[in-house]
Structure formats: structure tokens, C-alpha cells
Amino acid sequence: MDDSLPLDQNTLWNGAAGENWVAQQTLLDGLFQPMADALRDELPVTVTELLDVGCGTGASTLSAAAARADAHCTGVDISAPMLGLARQRAAAIGRGIDFIVADAQRHPFATAHYDWIQSRFGVMFFEDTQAAFANLHRAARTGAGLRCIAWRSAQENPFMTTAERALADQLVLPARVPGEPGQFAFADGERVRRLLQRAGWQDVDIAPLDLTCFLSRDALASYVGQLGPVGLALRALPAARAEALLQQALTAFAPFIDGDRVRVETACWMIRARA
Known part of the structure; x- marks a missing residue:
């Protein structure tokens, strides 16, 4: 079995x-709570076996488990550090949730096992999206529901690229x-629709989902300085240089400041399909 993604x-x-992401779990859970x-x-009351794809530190899996106490929930993600925290969080609330460290594109899930498959920002990173959705379709029971939230384009989500644009030079x-x-691999909704249909999914519906999210103003520096491509780049620089660039980037977020909060208008897709 080879569950590895490209290196x-x-x-x-x-x-x-x-x-x-583990270090910033509280910040990110709060920011993306509207997506969870x-x-x-979307969860039906009849769900019995739920698979959460790209579940990360477990926020969306735990939310589903809390909403459907009788359902058995499984989360899958390639990140061992993130799933380590997800397991701790599930144990802390006494829920028997399974977490699998694997690439959902290749992992040999039990055939026709799940009656609900969901993902919050976890399906945009596959090496071969059609193959991944085909593998998930194989794991789904006939009539199973698929629900995924993914970002639309970078242009429709200016907050997400503000730091990159501010420090581009x-x-x-x-x-x-x-x-x-x-992050923006699913910007073209019609392309995603075709990939899902070719993978065997039916009744594919890709609808705009616009949500308002909030971040504490005090947390903005951690968000910019620790996460995403800018955060990774800054962490590789000498401390003084990184701090100077961080402060330069933070000034570009002024349009998003709303009192003691940062207001983030997000543009996503809600992707619905049936096996």
C-alpha cells in the first residue's frame, strides 16, 4: 500500500x-467556524458512517460527531502532526473517532462503506483530483452524499493573498x-463539476457560498507571520528581517480591520453530489 503524496x-x-496549523489550531478553528x-x-439525520477528508486537526470531524452522536466518524489527512492533535481532541470529549494518516486519493478505504463524505478545505491538494474523487466514490455506498467546501478564486478572496501582494517585491x-x-485549485467550478462527474458522482451541484469570518485583531500577526507561504518564508529569515517584513505586511490589512476584530469576507463553493 502506498499512501504517500508527492514529496x-x-x-x-x-x-x-x-x-x-497545530500551533495555530485555536485561531484557525475560530476563523473557519462558519464553514464547519x-x-x-448539511448532515442528514440518517448518517451512520461519515468520512471527513483532509480533516486536519479535527474541527469539522468533531462538529459532525457532536451533531450526530449515533454516527461513526472517520477523519483522513496526510498530516501526522495535525492528526495527533485531532486524536487528543476527540479523546478529551470521549468520542471514538478514527483518524487515518493517509492520502485519500490512494488509500484503500473499504468499498461501499460510507454514507456521507465531507471536506472543509481538504480536497484542493490532490495530485490527481479525478482519481481522488473516484477513490472516494468507490468508498461510498449507493446514494451516499458528498459535501465539500473549497475556495473560489484568489481574486474573490483578497484577504487570503494580501500579505503575498504586500511583500511580492x-x-x-x-x-x-x-x-x-x-488553496485555489477549485476556482473553476465547471472544471470541478466535470472531474466529479467523470469520477462517477451524480447530481453534482456547485453553488457559491459566501461567508463572513472573523479573526481577533491581536491574532492577525500570528496569522500572517506563521501561516501560508508568507509565514513559511518569514520563518526562514533572520528574526529582525522577518519582523520588519511582517510589520510591512500588516499595514496592508487596514481595510479589513473592524474595531478589535478582522473581518474576512470569504468566497467559497459548496459542492454537493450523490454516489
Whole structure:
């Protein structure tokens, strides 16, 4: 069995990026709570076996488990550090949730096992998206529901690229290539629809989901300085240089400041399909 992703993704999420998400779990859970709520609201009362793809530190899995106490929940993610925290969180509330360190594109899930598959920002990083959705379709029972939340385009989510744009002439950052694995890989909704249909999913519906999220103003420096491509780049610099660039980037977030909070208008897709 080979559950590995290409080296760059596997190394990233089992190294600095995964460790940063663990360290910033409280901040990120608060910021993306509206997405966890949106997924929870989609849950049918009849769900018995739920799979949460790219579950990270477990927020969306725990939300589903709390909403459907009789359902057995499983989370899958490539990041061992993030799943380590997810297991701790599940144990702390006494829930028997399974967490699998694996690439959902390749992992041999039991055939026709799950009656609900969900993901909050976990499906945009596959090496081969169609193959991943085909593997998930194989794991789904006939009639099973699929619900995924993914980002739309970078242009529709200016907050997410503010730091990159502010420091574009100061840092060498990885290029964002349309359609390639990454945060905005699902920007083209029609392309995603075709991939799902080719993978065997039916009744595919891809609808805009616009949500307002909030971040504590005091937490903005941690968000910018620790997370994403800018955070990774800053952590590799001498401390004084990193701090100077961080302060430069923070000034660019002025349009998003709302009192003691940072207001983030997000543009996502709610992806619905049936096996």
C-alpha cells in the first residue's frame, strides 16, 4: 500500500506547515467556524458512517460527531502532526473517532462503506483530483452524499493573498498556478463539476457560498507571520528581517480591520453530489 503524496506536499504537511496549523489550531478553528457550521447543517439525520477528508486537526470531524452522536466518524489527512492533535481532541470529549494518516486519493478505504463524505478545505491538494474523487466514490455506498467546501478564486478572496501582494517585491514565494494543487485549485467550478462527474458522482451541484469570518485583531500577526507561504518564508529569515517584513505586511490589512476584530469576507463553493 502506498499512501504517500508527492514529496513536496507530504513534506510540507508533515513538517513546517502541519506544525504551524497545530500551533495555530485555536485561531484557525475560530476563523473557519462558519464553514464547519455550514457542513454540519448539511448532515442528514440518517448518517451512520461519515468520512471527513483532509480533516486536519479535527474541527469539522468533531462538529459532525457532536451533531450526530449515533454516527461513526472517520477523519483522513496526510498530516501526522495535525492528526495527533485531532486524536487528543476527540479523546478529551470521549468520542471514538478514527483518524487515518493517509492520502485519500490512494488509500484503500473499504468499498461501499460510507454514507456521507465531507471536506472543509481538504480536497484542493490532490495530485490527481479525478482519481481522488473516484477513490472516494468507490468508498461510498449507493446514494451516499458528498459535501465539500473549497475556495473560489484568489481574486474573490483578497484577504487570503494580501500579505503575498504586500511583500511580492521582498520575498520569493511559490507561484500560484491555476488548477494546480493548492488553496485555489477549485476556482473553476465547471472544471470541478466535470472531474466529479467523470469520477462517477451524480447530481453534482456547485453553488457559491459566501461567508463572513472573523479573526481577533491581536491574532492577525500570528496569522500572517506563521501561516501560508508568507509565514513559511518569514520563518526562514533572520528574526529582525522577518519582523520588519511582517510589520510591512500588516499595514496592508487596514481595510479589513473592524474595531478589535478582522473581518474576512470569504468566497467559497459548496459542492454537493450523490454516489
